[in-house]
Amino acid sequence: MKVVIGKGSCGIAAGALKIEHTLKTLLADTACELGIAGCIGMCFLEPIVDIYAHGVLLRRLVRVSESDCAIIAEAVKTENLSLLDHLTVSEEDNAFLTKQTRIALRNCGLIDPENINAYIEADGYKALRKVLTMTPENVIEEIKISGLAGRGGAGFPTWFKWNAARQSAGDEKYLICNADEGDPGAFMDRAVIESDPHALLEGMLIAAYAIGATEAFVYVRAEYPLAIVRLQKAIEDATAKGYLGENILGSSFSCHVRIKAGAGAFVCGEETALIESLEGKRGMPRLKPPFPAQKGYEEKPSNINNVETFANVAWIINHGGAAFSAMGTENSKGTKVFALTGKIKRGGLVEIPMGLTLREVIYDIGGGIRDDKEFKAVQLGGPSGGCIPEALLDTVIDYKALSATGAIMGSGGMVVMDEGTCMVNMARFFLDFTTKESCGKCVHCRIGTRRMFEILTRITNGDGKDGDIELLEELCEGIRGGALCGLGQTAPNPVLTTIRYFRNEYEAHINEKKCPADECAALRSFAINKENCIGCGLCAKKCPVSAITGERKQPHTIDNEKCIKCGVCFTVCPVKAVTKNGGECNG
Amino acid sequence: MSEKKSLITVLQEKQEELGYLPMDELYKIAEETGNSPARVLGVATFYTQFRLQPVGKYLIMLCKGTACHVNGADGLEKAICEELGIADGDTTEDGLFSLKTVACLGCCSLSPAMMINDDTYGSLTPAKAVAILRDIRKGEVQ
Ligand SMILES: Cc1cc2nc3c(=O)[nH]c(=O)nc-3n(C[C@H](O)[C@H](O)[C@H](O)COP(=O)(O)O)c2cc1C
Ligand code: SF4
Ligand code: SF4
Ligand code: FES
Ligand code: FES
Numbered sequence: 001m002k003v004v005i006g007k008g009s010c011g012i013a014a015g016a017l018k019i020e021h022t023l024k025t026l027l028a029d030t031a032c033e034l035g036i037a038g039c040i041g042m043c044f045l046e047p048i049v050d051i052y053a054h055g056v057l058l059r060r061l062v063r064v065s066e067s068d069c070a071i072i073a074e075a076v077k078t079e080n081l082s083l084l085d086h087l088t089v090s091e092e093d094n095a096f097l098t099k100q101t102r103i104a105l106r107n108c109g110l111i112d113p114e115n116i117n118a119y120i121e122a123d124g125y126k127a128l129r130k131v132l133t134m135t136p137e138n139v140i141e142e143i144k145i146s147g148l149a150g151r152g153g154a155g156f157p158t159w160f161k162w163n164a165a166r167q168s169a170g171d172e173k174y175l176i177c178n179a180d181e182g183d184p185g186a187f188m189d190r191a192v193i194e195s196d197p198h199a200l201l202e203g204m205l206i207a208a209y210a211i212g213a214t215e216a217f218v219y220v221r222a223e224y225p226l227a228i229v230r231l232q233k234a235i236e237d238a239t240a241k242g243y244l245g246e247n248i249l250g251s252s253f254s255c256h257v258r259i260k261a262g263a264g265a266f267v268c269g270e271e272t273a274l275i276e277s278l279e280g281k282r283g284m285p286r287l288k289p290p291f292p293a294q295k296g297y298e299e300k301p302s303n304i305n306n307v308e309t310f311a312n313v314a315w316i317i318n319h320g321g322a323a324f325s326a327m328g329t330e331n332s333k334g335t336k337v338f339a340l341t342g343k344i345k346r347g348g349l350v351e352i353p354m355g356l357t358l359r360e361v362i363y364d365i366g367g368g369i370r371d372d373k374e375f376k377a378v379q380l381g382g383p384s385g386g387c388i389p390e391a392l393l394d395t396v397i398d399y400k401a402l403s404a405t406g407a408i409m410g411s412g413g414m415v416v417m418d419e420g421t422c423m424v425n426m427a428r429f430f431l432d433f434t435t436k437e438s439c440g441k442c443v444h445c446r447i448g449t450r451r452m453f454e455i456l457t458r459i460t461n462g463d464g465k466d467g468d469i470e471l472l473e474e475l476c477e478g479i480r481g482g483a484l485c486g487l488g489q490t491a492p493n494p495v496l497t498t499i500r501y502f503r504n505e506y507e508a509h510i511n512e513k514k515c516p517a518d519e520c521a522a523l524r525s526f527a528i529n530k531e532n533c534i535g536c537g538l539c540a541k542k543c544p545v546s547a548i549t550g551e552r553k554q555p556h557t558i559d560n561e562k563c564i565k566c567g568v569c570f571t572v573c574p575v576k577a578v579t580k581n582g583g584e585c586n587g
Numbered sequence: 588m589s590e591k592k593s594l595i596t597v598l599q600e601k602q603e604e605l606g607y608l609p610m611d612e613l614y615k616i617a618e619e620t621g622n623s624p625a626r627v628l629g630v631a632t633f634y635t636q637f638r639l640q641p642v643g644k645y646l647i648m649l650c651k652g653t654a655c656h657v658n659g660a661d662g663l664e665k666a667i668c669e670e671l672g673i674a675d676g677d678t679t680e681d682g683l684f685s686l687k688t689v690a691c692l693g694c695c696s697l698s699p700a701m702m703i704n705d706d707t708y709g710s711l712t713p714a715k716a717v718a719i720l721r722d723i724r725k726g727e728v729q
Contacts, residue, residue, distance in 0.1 A: 013694050013707035043696030184652025184691035222636050223648075223692055225705060263595050263634035266690065280593025282633040339695060341654035347696040379653060415653045415695075429656050433690065439633075 001032050001058075001076045006048040006109060008039030008194045009187075009226050014046035018066050023049075026073035038195020040109025041349030042096055045089065048109075051076060060094075061087040092367075096346045099365050101327065103335050104151075104188075104311040105351045108195035113230050116237040119198040125243050127317035131206050132251045136166060139210040143313070145321030147333030152178055152269075152306030153384065153411045154486070155332075155399045161303055164293035165211040168301035175208045175216040175255075176297065176304040178274060182221065182266040183382030184433070186413035188337040189307035191349055193220070193227040196311070197234035201257060203310030205244065206317060208255045211303050216255060219274055221262040231259055266383075266437035270485050271304045273439065284439045285485035306411065308337055328354035332398040336409070342379075342416035343370050350414075352397070359393040362416060373418040376517075377501070381410025383430045383437075384490035386497030387423060406497040408490070422519035423502040424509050428456035430494035438487065445488030448479040452495060460520045464510030469499060514581070521565040525581055528569075530555040532577035539569035539578060594620060594630050598637055607638040635689070643678045643685040645723055647703050652691030654698040659712075663699050664688065666713030670720055683727060684720065 005011070005020045024034055040048060045062035049072065052058060059081055061072065068087055075083040102108075111118040119125070131139055144159035165173060177200065181189040193200060200218070208216050220228050235257050238244040246254045260278055267273045268283035275297050277283040296302025312334060316324050325333040332354040338361065341347045345367035352361060358378060362368065369375050377387040386407030388395065395401050402409050417426070431453040438445045452475050455468055476492030483489045499506060508514045515523040528539070528548075533555040540548040540556055547563040550556030558569070570578045592600075597616055602608055608631055617624040631637045649667060651660045664675070667686060671679050678685040694700040697709025701716065708719060 009707060010694055010696055010709070013697050013700065013709040046697075181693065182690070184650075185654045185695050186691070187693040187695055190693040223689065223702075260593075260596075261599065262636075263599065264636040264689075265634050277595065278593070280595045280597075280630070282629055341695040341698060342657045382653065413653065413695075415657055417657055421657055426656075429653070437690075 001079070002035055002052040003027065003032055003072070003076060004035040004037050004050040004052060004112075006038070006040060006046060006050070007036040008109075008191060009224075010039060010043045011046045011048065012226070015065070016047045019047055019049065019064055019069060022066055022069040023073065026069055027076070030073075030077055032076050036112055036114065037109050038111075038113045039191045039349065040097070041105065041191065041351075042089075042093070042346070043348035044346050045093060051081065051084075059084055060089045062089045062093070063087075093346065096348065096350075096365055096367070100351050101335050101353050102351045103315045103324070104192065104199075104308050104337050105349060106196075106315060107199060108191060108349070111196065113195050113197055114233055116198060116234065116241060119196070123318060124198050124314075125202055127314035128202050128205050128243060129249060130317055131209055132249060132253060136210045136212065139206060139317070140166065142317060142321045143210075146312075146316045146324035147321070147328070148309065148312055148316060148324065149332070149399070150306055151308035151312075151336065151411065153183075153381070153408070155409060158305065158309055161293060161305070162207060162210050164291070165213075165301050165303040168293055170301050172215075172300045173211055173213040174297045174300055174302040175204060175211060175213040176271075176274070176278070176292075176302055177204055177216070177218040177307060177310060178269060178271065178304050179218050179220040179224075179227070179307045180262055180269040180274060181224075181307075181411070182269040182437075183384075183411050183413045185341055185379070185382060185415045186339045186411050188339050188349060188412045190224050190227050192307050192311050193224070193231050197227075197231045198238065199311045199314060200231070200307055201234055201238055201244065203313035204257060205248070205255055206313050207303065207305065207310065209253055211301075213303070214255050216257045217260050217278060217297075218257065219260050219262055219268070219278060222264055228259060228261060235259070265439075266433075267439045267485070267487050270487060273485070274304065275302065282439070284441050285487075287484065308412070329396060329398045329401075331400055332409075336397060336412060338412045338414040340366050340414050340416070343373065343418040343421070344368075344416040345370050354398055355396050357394045357396050358388065361397070361414070362393070366416070369416065369418050373420065375416070376419050376421055377417045377423065377426075379407075379415040379417065379426070379494075380413065381408040381490075381493070382413045383433050384408060384486060384493055385410045385413075386493045387417070387426060387501065388497070389501040392501075406493065406500055408493070420517055420519060422460070422515050422517040423498045423505045424456060424515075425460050425517075425519055427495045427498045428453065428460055431456055431491070434487065434491040438491075442483045442485075442488055444479045444482030445484075445491065448475050448482070449488070449491050451475055452479075452492075456495070459506065459509045460515070461522045462509070462513045462520075464506075464513075466510070468510055469503070469506055472499065518581070524565040524567070525560070526558055526563060526565065526567070526570055527579050527582070528556050528558055529577045529579055532575055534575055534577070536574060538572050538574060542568045542572050544568065594622060594627065595634070598627075598631055602637060607641045610639065641678070641682075643683050644727075645684050645703050647684060647686045647701055647720075648689045648692065649686060649701045650690070650692045650694070650699060651688045652695060652698075654695035655691075655700060658698040660699045662713050663701070663711055663716050666717055667720065670717045683724065
């Protein structure tokens with residue numbers, strides 16, 4: 001039997017290393033093999049341990065703790081797996097996986113990412129071999145048939161970019177993989193690199209062959225140390241086996257791949273800023289045209305694609321472009337990976353065919369909202385995207401349909417929010433992000449986002465004024481028109497969509513000085529009901545700022561000047577004498 | 588193709604070696620790489636990874652990305668700041684801890700999350716985060 005431990009970043013954060021260590025000791029003198037895999041994407045169940053015999057998965061054990069290791073060792077030693085029933089993934093949780101269609105994630109969590117042979121056994125590098133017998137034009141044609149569009153956010157047809165780079169004059173061309181994954185709330189690219197780095201490399205090699213590049217870079221964000229380590233090993237192993245480097249597989253095609261670690265700047269995810277950064281400069285976007293296909297890295301023709309885009313390529317070559325385009329909708333083909341997070345029951349990586357509805361992803365796969373709360377909105381596309389309300393949950397996942405809502409497909413971040421999330425504060429959160437990340441080149445982006453942030457801060461602090469919403473809308477328009485790159489152009493989206501779908505929340509903050517979600521602390525108020533207070537003094541003892549005073553056995557009072565609205569008194573009062581927002585008590 | 592290191596790589600290596608980028612080192616790098624000091628400082632201040640001040644032995648990177656925000660990162664920040672008596676970007680007087688908020692650690696499904704040096708901690712509550720810090724401090728005292 002083989003015991004496989006899920007060792008992606010999530011698994012490790014949940015405790016996979018300790019489990020690996022313990023199992024290693026316990027299984028030391030047995031015939032059992034211990035192995036590792038990357039992320040299966042069922043992050044809500046980590047740490048995960050899989051038990052295989054002859055390559056067949058017998059059990060998937062979930063939420064494993066160190067103390068479960070003894071019974072796991074016992075079970076595999078005695079081949080009595082029924083000992084593990086209580087740890088085995090439930091039918092219901094397993095639906096998270098069975099409802100997905102995995103192409104980009106085809107090997108994630110199933111193979112050892114640090115072992116090139118595991119990838120080769122899973123049909124790895126077969127597509128590269130095939131491509132070397134094709135002309136570059138035929139490769140591009142196959143990608144065109146597949147309908148593959150860029151998964152980094154903009155959704156531009158991949159074949160078109162490859163073709164433009166191929167057609168560009170010059171012998172020296174570059175291929176670049178964008179693994180900057182800056183959208184907070186997204187981790188698809190990290191999971192692919194950590195779990196199946198060779199799939200990325202194979203896709204890149206095929207692209208390099210198609211456009212005629214002999215040098216390639218992977219620009220990985222610095223926050224992903226494990227991804228960098230695994231990718232580095234993959235590059236070395238692939239080079240040793242002749243899949244990478246000079247005269248690949250005996251052909252005349254040569255290509256080298258190097259990793260460049262980013263240094264932390266969201267705007268460097270924008271392709272021209274990324275190129276500036278690769279060149280060692282401040283990552284400030286360039287004016288387009290010229291496009292990277294004409295003048296990219298070191299002024300040479302370059303092609304940039306996202307990690308997930310590349311991860312689909314080998315599959316398309318192996319199965320044919322038509323098999324890929326058979327999935328999806330009229331204008332969005334194939335599958336898309338989402339990182340489902342937030343107030344969701346089952347959070348993790350979800351790959352589904354285009355054309356499913358948001359509701360299907362959030363409820364059928366994600367299991368709906370945690371703690372039986374009400375759904376409020378789902379955020380797609382991060383700081384460039386928008387918040388989609390309940391009424392639009394039947395929107396299908398398709399580039400056009402999602403754009404029509406005011407949000408975007410984006411790179412795949414899907415953050416679910418419940419009734420306790422304030423939408424004005426959400427907009428403020430994103431503007432805080434964009435003001436910090438604006439590179440500063442354009443006045444509208446640099447200053448406009450700051451003004452919006454200030455207005456939103458004012459509103460959430462209870463100092464909103466009549467006309468603020470209109471002022472925000474005006475600023476949005478200006479920034480959209482006056483910004484050079486996508487960061488600035490799309491920065492208004494979180495504000496515009498929340499105004500569009502949750503205007504009532506803005507109005508409640510501004511006109512009634514109330515936060516309907518009860519998230520904005522400044523708009524909370526606490527008071528002690530003199531009739532009910534028994535003077536036990538518990539609240540006064542617990543108040544972190546000593547805002548409560550009163551004699552023992554006498555009604556207490558809150559000094560609103562001092563109160564920081566933490567809500568502790570509200571929670572601790574044994575007789576529910578503390579009221580919140582002028583009404584409800586803790587009942 | 589030349590293997591010439593980009594300025595960013597040079598800075599990354601220097602920071603790896605020293606823990607931060609002292610001003611006189613930036614001048615030295617400018618001289619050695621043939622860049623103006625302004626350009627070197629420009630790059631060093633553009634990217635959040637670069638630090639011009641020394642950091643504590645334990646660098647806490649607290650995620651304030653979207654998923655963590657929705658799951659209560661603000662409360663974590665408050666608890667950590669109170670526990671350590673420092674604000675975002677500062678270092679404790681004993682040089683043990685520095686706190687830096689970041690935009691996403693890629694561990695969103697375990698949000699709210701933080702990283703201390705190379706270790707990631709997920710599904711945090713204010714109490715859990717404080718307990719982790721106290722454990723580290725206890726380990727240091729012994
Ligand atoms: C502000 C900004 C940030 C971006 N961040 C990323 C990113 O983190 N990853 C990514 O692949 N694309 C990102 N993009 C999109 C890239 O500019 C580019 O379109 C993409 O890498 C092209 O690859 P694709 O065609 O395979 O999607 C970003 C764009 C903008 C404007
Ligand atoms: S829009 Fe913003 S981020 Fe983009 S180039 Fe202009 S200032 Fe920089
Ligand atoms: S809400 Fe918090 S700060 Fe205000 S009185 Fe109650 S315990 Fe004190
Ligand atoms: S299990 Fe690794 S991405 Fe979640
Ligand atoms: S949003 Fe916090 S880890 Fe991604």
